[in-house]
Amino acid sequence: MDNFWDALPLGRGVSLLNRDTNGLAALVKPAGILAHPNTRRDESLSLLNASYHLDGEYYEWMPVEGTALRRLWLLNRLDGPTSGVILVAASEELAKEIRAMFLHRQVHKVYNALVFGSPSAATQTWRDFLAVQKKGGKVRAVARGNIPA
Secondary structure, eight states: OHHHHHTOOBOTTOEEEEEOTTSEEEEEEOTTOBSSOSSGGGGGGBSBSSEEETTTTEEEEOSSTTSOOEEEEEOOOOOTTOOEEEEEESSHHHHHHHHHHHHTTOSOOOOOOOOSSOOSSSSOOOOOOEEEEEETTEEEEEESSOOOO
């Protein structure tokens, strides 16, 4: 499995943050890179330099001539302008199991923010009011107003 992770065709600026022996890994996605391409035109901006299959939510590539096809399953997404951690699985079974955990809210996500000045409390909750935009068969949630983050 080590060779699998060493030979990932990572996209521009994407790096392997960590992996475990079960086939779960975390990738660092910079802003401007897509978790997955929506069209062939988007492939140069995607997480991996590989074909993406929307039906199974996985990337597929041939690492070296004469070897078997490799697949990497996408477990979560981040919007293109957002940087952060993307979870991936090296097997379909593991991907199904972790996706079920997301579905049943057994995965807890924590978002941290770097702020200027001193916060009034050590821990605070920011609730953003999102506007939903429907355009061209796609749905996007965007923050209302013009607040830099």
